[in-house]
Amino acid sequence: MNWKNELNSRILIVDDIIENLELISQSLQEAMPNCIIYQTNSVNNAIKIAQEMHPDIVLSDWDMPLKDGIDLINELKKDDKTKDIPVIILTGINCDSNSLKVALEAGAVDFLKKPFDIIELQARIHATLSINNEHQEYISSKERELIQNALNLEKSIEFLVKLKSKLSQFKQNANLRKKDQADIDEMLELIEDRTSYDNWNQFELVFQSVHPDFIKKLLKVYPELSMADLKLCVLIRLNISIKNIAYILHIKPESIKVSRSRLRKKMRLEQSQNLVSFLSQF
Incomplete structure (x- = not known):
């Protein structure tokens, strides 16, 4: 065997x-x-x-x-x-x-x-470890897929932000009829909704399929965390860079650094503690 x-x-x-x-x-x-x-x-x-x-x-x-x-x-x-x-x-x-x-x-x-029979015990161990290894490999592959989804989300939001900027400039510079201005305003609202709600919800569903208890466990230990804190924790848990987190959450990288610092204080973490490693325990 x-x-x-x-x-x-x-x-x-x-x-x-x-x-x-x-x-x-x-x-x-x-x-x-x-x-x-x-x-x-x-x-x-x-x-x-x-x-x-x-x-x-x-x-x-x-x-x-x-x-x-x-x-x-x-x-x-x-x-x-x-x-x-x-x-x-x-x-x-x-x-x-x-x-x-x-x-x-x-x-x-x-x-x-x-x-x-010791041979039977060895066979049971072999089967159990094989299943467990396959499960861990599945989780790892889902992690990679999740990170790719996050990066795709970042690119999608970056495109929508640029589109929003172009439309806003066009609205200001062009001599438009009221109806056309109203249409552009409607498109701008749709873009805003898309960047701030739809994409994140879609990403969150995928994340929860891989880590179903992450947010629940976090809130059990830190019930004071806000929705913004939880979003940040999810992205830090995936070891996504500050720049990419800023794109995904549609805020400035400097704001992400401030938010990370506030998150550390809420969690009462020492500066020496790695935030990614800490969140990976949940």
């Missing part, structure tokens, strides 16, 4: 029985010699390891004292840093179909009964 894609994977094994930890760890190390394996016999330690090391996958026993495998999943799901780590539940007691339902509804990606 080919494990090339998972050679450098980080695997966290959680089981209250030390012998099980050693058996699973040794077997996986033989099959995937370059993978990094963390192991612990308690859920509390597992949570700390997950937060610090961010493993690619967690293999957890279900039946453990104090906190069990389902408790582990629930704790991981509470933290944005660990909520997307896939968990495979291993169990020798809760083996019926209802238990499977409970594990999957809690957020486990797979469920394996003990005693299990």
Whole structure:
């Protein structure tokens, strides 16, 4: 079986029985010699390891004292840093179909009964990591598409701004009938609406399809953020330059710098903290 894609994977094994930890760890190390394996016999330690090391996958026993495998999943799901780590539940007691339902509804990606064949476990890990990698690649491609949409939006707005300027100049310099002036005024209003509303709404819909909870999470921590702040956060999150943000929001680059500074104060961030990296956590 080919494990090339998972050679450098980080695997966290959680089981209250030390012998099980050693058996699973040794077997996986033989099959995937370059993978990094963390192991612990308690859920509390597992949570700390997950937060610090961010493993690619967690293999957890279900039946453990104090906190069990389902408790582990629930704790991981509470933290944005660990909520997307896939968990495979291993169990020798809760083996019926209802238990499977409970594990999957809690957020486990797979469920394996003990005693299990180590080859089957390796295959489940391989499948889970492959799906997870594909998901990450999909998110990355959507990120690139989103940034391209933002740049297209910038070009569209730049064109509309120039068109608006030309129409305004034409209206001032030409000897127009009242009807023609009214028509130009109507066109100018349409351009203004287009630059300030339609394009942003379209962009926001695409952004939310990639990062559906970004704004919700921001507002939960910083409820005082205005709509202008949220727009700025979205564009900074995509690492778009100040110049391009200015085009997209139809304001001067100097105003963007001032807005960024105000945003830092609202979020109580030190100057040393990178704003893009900070917003990427949401």
